[in-house]
Amino acid sequence: MKILNIGLYLLVSLSLLCSCSGADDSDNDMDSFISALMDEMTLEEKLGQMNLVTGGDIVTGYVMSNELEQLIRQNQIGGVFNVKGAEKILELQRIAVEETRHGIPLLVGADIIHGYETIFPIPLALSCSWDSVAVERMARISAIESAASGINWTYSPMVDICRDPRWGRIAEGNGEDPYLSSILGPAYVRGYQGKDMSGKDEIMSCVKHFALYGAVEAGRDYTTVDMSRQRMFNEYLPPYKAAIQSGAASVMNSFNLIDGVPAAANKWLMVDVLRDMWGFDGLLATDYGSISEMATLGYAPLTQASVKALEAGTDMDMVSSGYLNTLRESLENKNVSIGMIDRACRRVLEAKYRLGLFKDPYKYCDTTAATTKVFTAEHRRIARDIATETFVLLKNNNQTLPISPKGRIALVGPMADAGNNMCGMWSMTCTPSKHQSLKEAMEEELKDVAELIYAKGCNVYADETTEINANGIRQITRGNDDVMLRQAIAAASKADVIVAALGESAEMSGESASRADIELPDVQKRLLKAMVSTGKPVVLLLFTGRPLVLTWEDANVDAILNIWYGGSEAGAAICDVVFGHVSPSGKLTTTFPRSMGQVPIYYNHMNTSRPDSDPNVFNRYQSNYIDERNEPLYPFGFGLSYTTFAYGELRLDKTTLTEGESIKATINVTNTGDFKATEIVQLYTHDIYASLARPVKELKGFERITLNPGESRDVTFSITPDMLRFYNSKLEYVWEPGEFEVMVGPDSEHLSTCKFELK
Structure with missing residues (x-):
């Protein structure tokens, strides 16, 4: 280690030694350490920390090995992605730590989406297990193998709700339902990050793509999204919020336009919602080249796009190099402030601190670990x-x-x-x-x-x-x-x-x-x-x-x-x-259509003013097609087994629900076949009348049960007023008194139904 860096590492060592009385003290120590470090940094060094480039090792990128090393030496890189192998990453980290003025270590990212070398089913498939324990285990193993290979940051989980199977990236997500994705997204985060990212096999997760990317028009990548804010909050945003509030340390914003503004520059979404409403204080990075692509979208050329992204709270620029190459000029022209640059740089440094990289910059660079921990x-x-x-x-x-x-x-x-x-x-x-x-x-x-x-x-x-x-x-x-x-x-x-x-x-x-x-x-x-x-x-x-x-x-x-x-x-x-x-x-976890003309098709849709009364015949002046049925080929939640399951009658312990109480909904399930098998019992609700029209049904609970042939079991769900909340026209998260339906069954179409009243 160079002599110039000894003061830095003494400072971080002292701060870590003092952090023994709780999270608040630890945060104070982090703030003190980073403030002292930033006081010594030049503007160029700060902008370099906000620059994220590809190494071109896994997927071809514009930066090759020699150029990458020079950029690190010149303090122009805060992180690199798509480099595979602890030996290569060790050398890059060594250059950052031992051949730069402050020795600030690198973030090293990769798209570890469903495994490193031990590859698991794609995320859409994993969601079909409805098994958050299995998803967390997958992410834990992915973190172990990635960390053993030098990687400390994964661009996962993707929690975009998608209802259009034409979109190729539907494969990366958890399907069409916000409740299920809100269960599985946090499981990914827990698996990747472990308790607090302090372990050598715990890495930083990155929730993506914030936001609404799964709703791109016509199922085409990189295009626009346009929807009401009520729909955003009720149907598309919940999985992001759940994953972020489970402790995800970073977020990646999306390519698409939202209200005509690129997501990376959308201050309402990135500041008002993500930062202020949800309390996210972690690292916010762009997707690949999205700042430079604002010019193609007709929003702003690179210099102005970089200003807009910084104003919107985006901390790290992936590949565009807009922050690195334009923000000095924008600062001189007073289009940005040094405070805005410091805020973004600080969040990059905080991510590195929370990963333990200042304490041990070679934490993820054990070149022998992969031999015993991978595949x-x-x-x-x-x-x-x-x-x-x-x-x-x-x-x-x-x-x-x-x-x-x-x-x-x-x-x-x-x-x-x-x-x-x-x-x-x-x-x-x-x-x-x-x-x-x-x-x-x-x-x-x-x-x-x-x-x-x-x-x-x-x-x-x-x-x-x-x-x-x-x-x-x-x-x-x-x-x-x-x-x-x-x-x-x-x-x-x-x-x-x-x-x-x-x-x-x-x-x-x-x-x-x-x-x-x-x-x-x-x-x-x-x-x-x-x-x-x-x-x-x-x-x-x-x-x-x-x-x-x-x-x-x-x-x-x-x-x-x-x-x-x-x-x-x-x-x-x-x-x-x-x-x-x-x-x-x-x-x-996604609806299978009968024909392309039904797309987008999903189970938790709103009713129409004239619902089709008979799917077997064409009914004029009802909501239908003249050449196709309304029903899907296979509905959400559907899946057969080698055995058969018989569902009994749904029973409620009472029919009136008040605040602070719950209703118990119970159904008996019997394995009536010859195979030991697992069944996923699903609970849905429907708010019959509300101040905003509500979906015909919404998933609100499920339970995986395994039964031997002939075995029966009662499955009981607790229904509380909190389960019935939604965002109203003022974006207030409320429940409203009235009549509700509760439905339980093996999928979203074959359900037993009871009614209750919320008072």
Whole structure:
């Protein structure tokens, strides 16, 4: 360590030694330390702390290694992202600590969205487990592996509510429901950050994208959002608030316009709501290049955009370098104040302090840790178990599933032997060569007991130019569709049952992967129709990062198991479920439409003034389509099991509710089948009359229960007035007296209903 830095580290050591009497003292020590440090910093050094750049290691960026090192030496970087490996990160941290005037350590970020090298199911799949314990465990393992590899900041969780499956980034979130996402978002935060980020395996989380990004028009990335503030507060903002108030130390704002203003410059949203109303005092960063992109949006060129973002409380500029290169001029022109710059710089430094980087700048730079903490047998076992919870059984005629491991089984489809495709989007830190494909896992499962006959069957799309290729990393090798179809038909002719592994390739969901047509791609549907025409039982294993239109598949295929993208252990987990070792228990967190014309479609919609009275016929002058039903193909909360569950009558212990009291709603659930299985019992409410129209139903509770064959259990929910609150026209969070419905059942459509009065 350079002699110039000794005073800095003596100061932080003294401040940490004094922080022994509680959080207030610790905050005072942090304030004293950072104030002393900032008193010694130049303007350029402060602006450098507010600059976040990509290292270009995981995803190609504009800063390469030599340039990056020089920028660090010149105090022009406060953080870097997309650098993989503790050795590389150690060298960057060493330069920051030992070759700069103040030795301020770096934040090192990455998109650790659903695992580091042990990859878990994508977040949309994880949400279908309805298991916050599993989500927290996933985030904990992700933090352990990331920290062992030098990373101290993850850009997760994404809690954007999305009701348009065309949007590729629906795969990154928790679905369409604000209540469920408000449960799962804090689970991510707890898993990443641990108790207080003091441990060497605890990293900083970043809640994104603030705000409303999941509601972009037409399901296209980077475009506008326009909605009432009542809708924001009641339907879209709750998951952000829950994750932030659970202790998330950082937030990333979104690309989209809100009220015509880019989110990163939206002072009402970033200051009035996030800072003042919700009390967030952590680090606020932009998304990739969003300050410079304000010019393209027609809002402001880079210099003015940087001023607007700083005014709105945005602390760190990702990639645009607007703060670094323009704020000195804006300060000289009195368009910003030094106080505004100091405020942003302070929050960057506070994040580093809370991570313990001033106490130990090499906290995350143990170059031996990854050998014992990354992609371990225990982590892989947990990933496999969690993956089985996320698969959703959509159809199972004549108990086609589970498959008996005997005879001849045909495995066809472009996803069947694509090990590098199992992890899905946002898994740049994975090592695909370590992952089994579905074919390899099935061969292992069926060894010596059954014959597996494999044929690829088709490409992802007939047209090569239609295939979306994420930097060439996961491209599935192409062949001749006609030849492959004949090979698949030949394989199927020898088999007792056909398993078709179809759907989206990994790069077809995620950022910049919106789809206008969300049916199965052309040649894949041709292959599936050929398999169905054999007359043999067909199981569709559906790989996808979004809801798809499956109307033909539902009408013609014997069984459909939606496996999303199950992660590095997906192959083994799929075998666990397909061959009956585990009964599927996942429930949908997004509505599956019958056709694209229904989109956006979601369960917790408002009623219409003329609701359709009979879905089986067209009713003129009622709210419907002349060429499609209103109902979805598969509703929110839906998911079958290998067993069956019988629900009894819903019972309330009383029918009047007053403040300070609760109503107990109880229902009996019985496993009436032959498999031990988990059921997710769901509670919904409906405010019948209110000062603002309320949704036809809203999820307000759920419970996962596991029952043996023949076992029954009472499931009881407590309903309190707080559960019935909403934001009224004045954005006051209130409950209103009146009549309510309470509904309990296995999904959002099949429900038992009772009424009660709130007085």
